[in-house]
Amino acid sequence: MTYSRDMTLSARNPGLPLDADWLRRVRVNRPAVERRCASLPGRRSVKGEYQAAWLAKAVTLIDLTTLSGDDTPGRVARLCAKARAPLRPDLAQALGVDLHTAAVCVYHDMIAPALQALAGTPIPVAAVSTGFPAGLSPFATRLAEIEASVAAGAAEIDIVISRRHVLLGNWPALYDEVRTFREACGPAHLKTILATGELGTLQNVARASLVCMMAGADFIKTSTGKEPVNATLPVGLVMMRAIRDYHAATGVKIGFKPAGGISTAKDALVWLALLKEELGSGWLSPALFRFGASSLLGDIERQIEHHVTGAYSAACRHPMG
């Protein structure tokens, strides 16, 4: 299965004027949200060839990521090779699929090496931006960073929001910030990272999600991967429900990207089931859903080998990224 570049993302989100009444109406009951998340893994189960297909699908939804201070062109090239051929050839052949990951996600300075390593493939390069992960550099610097990354060829920009705007309830400031970032992105798709682990409450997560969508985000994303708590199911559920409400109100489908802490095939299956239940099968596509993950792929490979051969696999049997 291959995707052409223009299929990879959906139509742009034109956004809405900031709707303060809507924000005030938002209510999130944490214990109820947690109960839903706790019971979901017991309510849905995917086995056998269906599970293999779900895991293969999960591979196509991964933003394969490296965001380390010690990244080098060589390291990024290795990651890109993995993005182009995420499964060992014999396993891909056994499944009858030809897969690549949804994107490769790097820091600005690694855009060029990544583009070079991905030449000839439809795999887009996403760049984290705006003073990632804290988002506290001068505003002009953050804007310039987006422009530089778009100019360098990044097709997707993962920005971080100013958490203080959420914590202080300063929704106009958050709206203006994201709106400006969106304009700076131009043709590049905008993913807004909420850093939910630093927002304090699920109600804040819901409101911040809505504000980002109103301001024109194409995707909303949970975390940078650098907060103490990253993508949790309750946070994911709240963001999915916000996306559903936004779709009901505008007809526009916004993408969702949980990032950080999703490292096992089993985790991935639960996330996909939650997505299918809350937003429907239409969201199970790289245009509308991504996993931000670095070690998830390794576990999926081992599970797929187990499915194909019947024997439990080992990490050393799969080429590293």
Place this chain on the structure above:
Amino acid sequence: MAERNLPETSALMESMAYGPAPESPSPALDWIAEHGRFGCFVAGAFEEPGATFETRNPATGEVLAHVTQADADTVARAVAAARAALPGWAGATGHARARLLYAIARLVQKQAKLLAVLETLDTGKPIRESRDIDVPLAVRHFYYHAGLAQLWPEELPGHSPIGVCGQIVPWNFPLLMLAWKVAPALAAGNTVVLKPAEYTPLSALMFAQLCQQAGVPAGVVNIVTGDGDVGERIVAHDGIDKIAFTGSTEVGRRIRKITAGRGKALTLELGGKSPYLVFEDADLDSAVEGLVDSIWLNQGQVCCAGARLLVQEGIAASFYDKLKTRMRHLRLGDPLDKCTDVGAIVDPAQLARVTGMVAQGGGDVFQPCQAPGTGCFYPPTLITGLSPADRLMQEEIFGPVLVATTFRTPAEAVALANDTRYGLAASIWSETLPLALEVAPKLAAGVVWVNGANMFDAAVGFGGLRESGFGREGGWEGLTEYLRAPGGRPEAVPVTPGVVGPAPLDRTAKMFIGGRQTRPDSGESLLVRASGGQLLGHVGAGNRKDIRNAVEAARKAQPAWAGLSGHARAQVLYYIAENLSARSEEFTERLAAQTGAGDAGQQVARSLEALFACAAWSDKYDGRIKDVPMRGVALGFNVPVGVVGVLCPSVPALEGAITAMGAAIAMGNTCVLVAPETAPLSLTDFYQVLETSDLPGGVANIVTGRTVLAETLAGHLDVDAVWAFAPELGQAVEAASCGNLKRTWITPWPGRDLGPFLRAATEVRTVWIPWGA
């Protein structure tokens, strides 16, 4: 190399269907086949089958088993057996009964999967529910009542068991309702004649087998099967002292008539038409999800199902939209499939009843899917556009059918909610605390859930008002339904001694800090001599740094340990008791060798009993609701003190250390135990028990050494309380404690009563909640 070709993957990646995920019925069918035809379980054995009836799988219509229709003689034999067993069982100690209930809990847990599959085959409920709800709640009920059995003789002085109990349970939660009936009856010291529902007798029959394996004395539990005639024989039998019934209001009324004036105790848990109130400020998505747990649990065949949806008018349209969207994701079908949300209706007769009521009921009917062509299935259904006078708004449908109407104000919501003959349960959804707390006590319901639905627990009483019955099941209040208030208590009977383990091996005694065995920081050891003077072994000479390390470990472990439920902590304590029991002979010999105490054996037995008592209290040391002079309530919670340092008593050395540790950790504290110089090897043996008992590292730490450690411990600024069972240390400990003004408890050994320990292990935290709409 790949060996199998799997060409369908691409197509499945497109569809992203869940695919089949069936649980295998084979183990349950094999268990049924082993028995062939089932007789009744009387006096500890299965009788020969008599005239039988068929029990069927409602999802397929297949016959599962042939089960005996008990006749009058069977009922008489069962009552006689229960009567004969009564003196022995009522005369057993609380601890002896606790051990048996604990064994039942363990056995049900060990057979959880088989019971879940059996329950799903017999009732048609989704395997997800029998596996994740019915069986775990039943297990929890037996654990909890093992605790009540242990505690009530001391907590409820003067009370006595009622006698022989006739118990009739329904077909919607066969095993769980059995647990709700049998566990409190047995905990209180009663004996039981129980009749499962005609449609669903199998899990009760398997339970009978588990009672045999647990060693329940013959006649204490008797199971008779059959239809309503059998139930009527039980109800009318003069040899039965109490009737407990769960089922329809119609049958409950009949039971009340039959038993009237005959001196039988009676509890009835009957029907309902419970309201589900959604206010405009609710988390609407969560309220929708709550309805899934409320009216589509067990196909709506739940007495406390939130069957009447009352929505505030301004949000009704959008709420119905969200609800319909959610309903489209409900999966109706094979109950054994792990992805099924709504399974089969229990019997064709019930299906016909539900179908008929909806067909004649009017309103705007929404059903997101069709029922499968075969089997007893009915689709999830929402009916709007009804008024309170409509039959469907008033009568219990007992199927997956939700009826809905709207309200304008909180007062109108309460009026509509209470406009019913029933009064079992209610749910309130609102994010405004004053509103929710204003409405909750005004609802005519035995149970009110705020922002939730169908939450159950063994610790909480469940039962109704009005025509939903009377009496409570669960908690202390449920237990007292099975006790006679002050009268004479039967004589005690001795406890069965514990299992005897292997003889001890010689070993190096270390300290136990943070879940690891550690060598003493000093690198020095102390000699341990027998009471006769001969050398028994060595223990580490603890110093300040060992105390420091132990306190650090205890501090680190405390938040997570306190964050566990009382139930989870009880599990660990029971497990410690289990593992100590297996080595009781070794501990007896070791203690006797060190102290020369003649009571070493009794001390080990009392230690086991103390562990049981601590486990029992883990989830029962309830806070209180305070009567405060305002419109509102103050809730007093018992919270753990934190890190407790314990200078263990010299006498009784083992029992003292274990009782203090047990009480401290039961309440959610972590502790540092300084081993008694009289018997340090008993404590260093004991850490091996802790290591095998799922106790998280750092919850209990053991340091050996001289009493001078007392001052280090008492002076440590990160220790919240110090207990010293040695008045001679009082001055030193209290003086050293000034640094952080920690709580100190200096006392001679206070004896076995846990009361002072639990009070020392907890503090009361009060939360004030004023309310008003």
